[in-house]
Amino acid sequence: MTEEKRYLTVTALTKYVARKFSADPHLTKLSVRGELSNITFHSSGHIYCTLKDQGAQIRAVMFARQAQHVKFRLEEGMQVLIEGSVQVFERMGQYQLYIEHIEPDGIGSLYLRFEQLKADLAKEGLFEQKWKLPLPAYPQKIAIVTAKTGAAIRDMYTTIQRRYPLVELTLYEALVQGENAAPSIVRAIERANEGEYDVLIVGRGGGSIEDLWAFNEERVARAIFESRIPVISAVGHETDTTIADYVADLRAPTPTAAAELAVPSRLELQERLKQTEWSLTQLLRHQLQQSKKRYEHIRQSYVFQQAERLYRPQIEHYLQVERALHQAMIQTVSMKRQKMIEVSHALSLQSPNNKLSEARHRHRYATERLQRTMTASQEQRQDRLLHQIRLMQTLNPLSILERGFSVTYEEGNVVTSASQIEVGDSLKIQLKDGSIEAIVNDVQKEDI
Template sequence: MTTEQSYLTVTALTKYIARKFSADPHLTKLLVRGELSNITFHSSGHIYCTLKDQGAQIRAVMFARQAQHVQFRLEEGMQVLIEGSVQVFERMGQYQLYIERIEPDGIGSLYLKFEQLKQDLAKEGLFEERWKMPLPPYPKKIAIVTAKTGAAIRDMYTTIRRRYPLVELTLYEALVQGEKAAPSIVRAIERANEGEYDVLIVGRGGGSIEDLWAFNEEQVARAIFESRIPVISAVGHETDTTIADFVADLRAPTPTAAAELAVPSQLELQERVKQQQWSLTQLLRHQLERAKKRYEYAVQSPVFQRVERLYEPQIERHLHAERALQQTMRNALTEKERQLWNVTHALSSQTPKHKLIEARHLHTSVAERLQRAIATQQEQKQEQLLHQIRLLQTLNPLSILERGFSVTYEEENVVTTIEQLTIDHEVKIQLKDGVAKAVVTDVQKEEL
């Protein structure tokens, strides 16, 4: 009968299986070929995927420490060769493949990385012809980005000095091989762009694809593309092709060829100058011969046989023009005299003396009208005054006194009714020639 102690825990079973996997030499270091799928790039740098073929599949993981050395981009459906080990992931109870190294199946990783980057940059348009800058025909200053030592710089210096010694050369030293080569080349290109150069040559001598790999790096390609100086790519031998060749303004098969493309040949220029001198000499000789023939023909012309024929028409035109000018001047003078008379006549009526005479006449006329108006006004006012005097005399109370009437006052008030009188009160009586005082003794009211 089985006891309780005979049962294994899940953890114990899983650890037992894991030890079995670890003890098997065929699982601790193995080579596997398969197809990638379900690729996941974790933010930590780890890569998770599935490796499969027609009959089976296995989960796989590549940690960031190993993933940073992968030279190409992992893609869905890619056939790969993997070196690694199979171990048990105890927490999930699953076995999986731990990838130590991965290579594309059938082609090298560097070549695959080269093709992938080439496709990416081509999609962005970095290789398009519209971005290519032309090289100046006669450069004054050339910058070179390459190693300080080596055959490449010697060949370029020798070739340029031989072909076109007028140009000024400046070397911007850079590493051209190894892990630090790409950043070094980028810095050198950027420093060169801070100066005033007509052409920039970037390159190195030949070598393997690993030796030339710095010129396949994306950062180098973008530095060349962003250069404001026209760039000649001069990497390796004629059969070597790099990303720098595609993005540069001009690709040279070798550093020596780049030097030849950058500058003209002084021998060719001298030959061209000689050819132009000969052409100019022939042209001048031909023109002189034509001019000589025209001169001889002109000398034999009837016009030169009687020279006065040349200037007689001119004399006639001169005389005609002179007469026309004199008539025009006389007409103009007459018109100006007429205008002057009109202006003088107009101004004479505007002189101060004339204005003073007019003002005096106006003053006299106004004074006479004013005197007549004053006399008329005085007569009207006198008539109105006499009328008012007669009216006042008619309305004057004293005039009534002349006819025997009188006016009675009581305390300065005119008495018009007996109701104003009081017995034994004193009243004043206004007569024609004076005032009398009386005392009221009796009042009798008449019935109307």
Template sequence: MTRPYITVSALTKYIQRKFQADPYLKSVVVKGEVSNVNYHTSGTLYVTLKDDDASIRVIMFQRDVKRLAFEIENGMSVYIEGFVDVYERFGAYQLYAQSITPDGVGALHVAYEQLVQKLKAEGLFDPSHKRTLPAYPQVIGVVTSRTGAVIRDIVTTVHRRYPLAQVVLFEATVQGERAAPSIVQAIERAERANVDVLIVGRGGGSIEDLWAFNEEVVARALFHCSIPTISAVGHETDTTIADFVADLRAPTPTAAAEMSVPSSVELLDRVKQLERALTYAQRSKIERLRAQIERFTQSVVLTDPLRMHRPHQERLNEMTDRLMRTMRERTDEKRRQLVDETSRLQLVHPRHKVELATRRLQSVTEQMTWIVQTSIGQKKREAGHLVRLLSTLNPLHVIERGFTLPYKGENVITSVEQVDQGDELVLAMKDGKMRATVTSVEKEGNES
């Protein structure tokens, strides 16, 4: 007699129908620790959920994995919502996950922290990559919504502070699933437009509202942007990943506008300061030149020009005396020689000796005469040169140009200290002299 039996497949299907018929197992939330995390190439996520006493295999298909805001890691404590069913091939029951949330903190917070650590490790937050904003930008690009208050606040602030700058809007969706790619496209359009500074931002909101600025694609677009960027997302208390990546972070969009352009009032003040400094420098230079000119006018060269030529006059007089002395000495010497020769001739009477002596005397006389005349001519030329040199310095030549030369007795008056009231002076002019009586004496800065 054959014993009754059922097949493995039939038993498995029976158990599966029991699971599927149980309403409690159709939607359960299970808490546990994640292990054996495996992302399959198909996009399906396989994990093991366990506690101290048991474990269960968990499967999440690709369509649900895509909705996860964070990456599942081993050791995480999570809540998994889904349904329980039997996998026929292995005869094992499994939890088919439809959503996963972290235990203790929100999914968005976990995703935020994970992406921050990832981008920080890659160096996207490194200060060495930060660029300096241009001092005087001409075009300010703004990536934000066209309808929000952000663009109005930025335009108003820029035009108030620096009217020379132009504000160009690169419209983007800043909230929702389409926001991240829209922001990336707007940044790319701004790069092609060659703006000088790019402000990327929006107004305040919840973490979900601002989440587009925490997306990895937006962070990488900001990092690779060739334009200096300012992040202006939400309020001062809001911090997004875009704030870490951008070259500068502004607490509000209005503050971003103030950071992007200089203040025209401050620039005008700076120009006035430079103008005052330049004026002071020019005045100081003029005063130095005036003092230098004053020193030159009081120098000996201008106040007493004859003083420079007095040594030459003395040298000329010395040379003239030496010339005359030399001429007298040589003349006396020749005269003595002549007397000696005459005496010798008188002692030697014969005619031929007389004639011989006479010829010698004549020759010597001619030689002496030539030497004397030559020497005198040379000295005269030297003396004439010196006389002409002195003539150019002669104060009488100054008189010929319309000036007068005052004398008190035989002395030339060079200072008011040499005369007193009532003195009679002689004024030498180019065509004569005239006499004058001193009625008053005035010194520079005083009067008597």
């Protein structure tokens, strides 16, 4: 009688194989180098991928609990170093790699994460110069986001008070190291933006890349970019540049340097004021000299050298009026005399004595009236003539010559502008008591 064969179920076989994998110490804790492909980020937070090299490939999974600690972004074709275990996925009857920790091959994870975030933000344009806010030359209120204790806040306070004691400083305390540092910095930046500040300094003292990592976080970078207050990044590590340095409006290598960039120097301002005072003094002296030169130029101009040329037309007009008045008087006397002769002749033709007497009486009355009329007319004309003479004396430029001015003539014409004169011209300069003949050696023209 043959023994009946015993068949295993698929489940039993798979469990047996799984126990074998679990019992092998080489498979429970191993390190593997390979290339990532077929990466899938599940909504649950799990990461599924394939790890391969030139000769083989294995499916791999990293659960959300481990995946949240990955400091860089997994990408297709990336060479990685993995720590984990190999176990059997019983339901599918296949073995796969369970990843506990992953690092980029040949480069640190923090550095890779830094480069990836830097590239992403640069692509969005957060580092572009057009978004940079200018810092005010003379700030009145400055907010500082950093730790409450430490050398950073002490150095910034000391430097600002020494350079520009007029400014008002406000500290917004924040954690600057550890897992909770990034959200703490973001909250402090947001609180500072609720106030009215001219400058916002965000930073800390020096340290390792791990110590400074909060300033490489994306949320800190976006908080700095969205700040309506100009931000100075003051992460105290001169040799390294953080993401905060790239997105800030101005980068300082140390907190002390940030304080120096935020405010002007009192001593420099005092020196600048002295220079400004000296410049203004020199400018006023120059303007005074120019005004004196202009005054001398005007004082020696043609109009003051030969002033009689200015009132000569009025004199000629006066003479014309005088001649016309004299002619009018002669004509009036002649007409009256002619009329008187005519009246006398008419009377002589009258024979009665009364008419003769009456005619004589009218003749005498007419003669007296004529004389009064002529006298009044002459007095009116004399009054107008005297008024014209007084007016001409008032306007007479010769009176100006008495005060040291003169009038310049060129070929008999009054010179009123430097543009009328050329070098070599012959000028006549009229003074109050004589005149001077001059040859022009230089002409200085000015815009008036």
